[in-house]
Ligand SMILES: Nc1ncnc2c1ncn2[C@@H]1O[C@H](COP(=O)(O)OP(=O)(O)OP(=O)(O)O)[C@@H](O)[C@H]1O
């Protein structure tokens with residue numbers, strides 16, 4: 001009993017230390033990365049492609065970018081990209097490697113952290129493992145300009161946790177009604193936390209700009225009306241067969257077909273993010289402030 005209580009006190013102490021560290025990182029004098037989480041309600045809507053291609057475009061524009069595969073259930077960045085993985089998050093969670101040690105070079109000048117497979121819930125991790133991961137992630141913030149997090153789909157605690165710790169969450173949807181409904185469910189779940197999150201919507205696989213606008217207006221209206229939540233417009237990515245061809249080649253489309261319609265959409269999205277960052281006064285958060293542009 002006493003041992004149990006002592007363990008609980010130690011866990012609370014440790015959590016408080018981590019919170020303090022995170023606050024210091026966010027408010028502190030050191031340069032810290034802006035963190036963008038890419039998520040969706042429905043699976044298969046293009047999150048991983050968005051995260052990877054956006055990361056590469058940001059890197060091409062001179063940013064130091066880490067792409068973080070936070071899917072602990074079905075990690076798939078390493079399937080999409082031409083990389084050979086030696087270590088992944090599972091090694092960090094097991095305490096066999098530090099997070100900094102598993103960061104590896106990826107295509108287009110980005111660096112990668114590969115996810116684990118088979119750990120379906122953060123709840124499956126022990127307190128010690130969860131805290132180890134949180135602590136390691138806080139350290140990573142010192143090591144890049146931008147961290148793009150590719151999450152799993154849905155509203156599991158893992159996914160929400162990653163989005164809630166990011167500066168900005170990009171919710172990806174397609175024009176399909178099921179995907180839009182599920183995007184709304186994610187936005188609703190994200191909104192139930194105590195902190196007000198910055199959420200933007202990106203509509204993928206659209207035929208034209210009008211289609212994307214309709215989806216955005218529908219969700220922005222519902223968000224405002226029922227959740228009292230502003231959803232910002234991150235724009236769209238056109239449906240483009242080059243993208244699936246690139247997936248078959250295990251290459252990001254912006255590198256395989258840099259002049260195809262989808263690639264232009266990714267370049268435009270990255271440029272907007274960077275332009276918005278430049279307009280902000282020094283010290284202002286890059287992704288936290290980027291919503292000013294989106295609006
Ligand atoms: N803009 C697009 N144009 C054409 N096809 C696309 C586009 N975006 C995604 N796809 C197709 O959708 C597939 C799934 O994309 P992706 O793996 O990025 O989705 P995901 O949301 O990460 O899936 P999961 O939920 O399983 O992680 C791609 O392999 C590709 O075939």
Ligand SMILES: [Mg+2]
Pocket residue numbers: 047048049076150
């Ligand atoms: Mg994915």
